[in-house]
Amino acid sequence: MAEPIPVTRDGLVALQREYDELLNERRPILVQSVAAARQEGDLKENAGYHAARHDLGMLEGRIRELEQMLKNVAVIEESTKKVAAGVVKLGSTVTIQIEGGEETYTIVGAIEARPAEGRISNESPFGKALLGAKRGQKVTIQTPAAVMTAKILAVE
Numbered sequence: 001m002a003e004p005i006p007v008t009r010d011g012l013v014a015l016q017r018e019y020d021e022l023l024n025e026r027r028p029i030l031v032q033s034v035a036a037a038r039q040e041g042d043l044k045e046n047a048g049y050h051a052a053r054h055d056l057g058m059l060e061g062r063i064r065e066l067e068q069m070l071k072n073v074a075v076i077e078e079s080t081k082k083v084a085a086g087v088v089k090l091g092s093t094v095t096i097q098i099e100g101g102e103e104t105y106t107i108v109g110a111i112e113a114r115p116a117e118g119r120i121s122n123e124s125p126f127g128k129a130l131l132g133a134k135r136g137q138k139v140t141i142q143t144p145a146a147v148m149t150a151k152i153l154a155v156e
Contacts, residue, residue, distance in 0.1 A: 004074035006109035
């Protein structure tokens with residue numbers, strides 16, 4: 001059995017939306033492109049055919065990947081976040097003081113991570129260091145580039 005993939009409700013909706021779009025909108029267009037390119041004649045030297053087949057193959061790969069993700073999704077429930085107030089868990093929004101400034105992050109599963117948007121993976125060095133920490137606690141964050149110390153200011 002595959003490992004559960006943690007995802008927020010919004011993340012699940014986004015995965016389902018992408019899957020539906022690829023399956024019901026983009027796939028039929030690419031299948032039609034392959035068929036049209038096949039009609040052009042000699043397939044050995046038909047660059048359009050090979051490009052269309054390549055694009056369709058990439059799309060099919062992403063569809064299979066999304067199907068596997070959707071089968072193994074474990075939705076991060078709101079009630080889970082409130083079990084231990086002040087303790088960082090998957091789905092928590094954490095404000096930390098680091099290097100003289102404040103930063104806020106939401107801890108999400110790897111497939112939803114967008115560091116530039118403040119959404120960090122529970123598998124990243126930052127995420128691992130913050131998980132289980134409590135409000136007021138100092139944590140050491142070991143990254144490939146540096147070792148940092150952060151103080152947990154708030155956990156929501």
